[in-house]
Amino acid sequence: MARRAVEQELSRERIMDAARHLFITKGYRGISMRSIGQHLGYSHGSLYYHFKEKAELFYAIVVQDFNHLNQLCTQVAKSPPMDGLTKIEQLMLEFIKFGLEHPHQYEIMFMLRDEEILAYCRSEQAKCFEIFESIVRKFLRQERHPMEDNSAFPLSMFLGVHGFISFYIQDRLTYEEVMPAAIAHVKMLSPSNYRLTS
Missing domain, CATH: 1.10.357.10 (Tetracycline Repressor, domain 2)
Structure with missing residues (x-):
């Protein structure tokens, strides 16, 4: 149930929009899944539901x-x-x-x-x-x-x-x-x- 709620709240599109911004401003090597999660206000584990790396x-x-x-x-x-x-x-x-x-x-x-x-x-x-x-x-x-x-x-x-x-x-x-x-x-x-x- 918790995983389903995360999936609904944190869509692939929302993750991609945030990550695109971070890749541009900080560079590919300058960010991690953890920093993307922090930017979105979620644990980085929530991102792995949509993207494995x-x-x-x-x-x-x-x-x-x-x-x-x-x-x-x-x-x-x-x-x-x-x-x-x-x-x-x-x-x-x-x-x-x-x-x-x-x-x-x-x-x-x-x-x-x-x-x-x-x-x-x-x-x-x-x-x-x-x-x-x-x-x-x-x-x-x-x-x-x-x-x-x-x-x-x-x-x-x-x-x-x-x-x-x-x-x-x-x-x-x-x-x-x-x-x-x-x-x-x-x-x-x-x-x-x-x-x-x-």
Whole structure:
């Protein structure tokens, strides 16, 4: 009965929200299951009902954040086109918007360098890139674009977008504050700059 009450009061989502905040502010090595429990006002034993170790908790957070970003990218592919933007430009802008509106999540997903946890992020980063690449290739095929068969092109765009986010995220600028620069950047990275001339 007591275990069931703990499960109802202390949900996985609540633990993950608190742990995400602590991972960001104190670093992965700087916190323990005990410190997460103290932050929530529960014994650390209560956390083990949901997560058997800190690494499992961290991975659950990483997966949740990547799933959110992947859903946003997939929605771009299904949404109607916006005036003045190609679908690929919309995709890149959505990626930038996510990074700047969720800087702490983005840092956990793409910018942590702790060897102990890097493997958790790498597998999800690869899945995220696969989704990004598949959307880019889909629209290049639809447009019969000359860069359609260039295997390095989607990665170059992905890295260009990541570089933009990494630069502006340091100053905690919002997406709205850098939107003109973001639009100019994706226009520069856009496949429309690589049309063959007749």
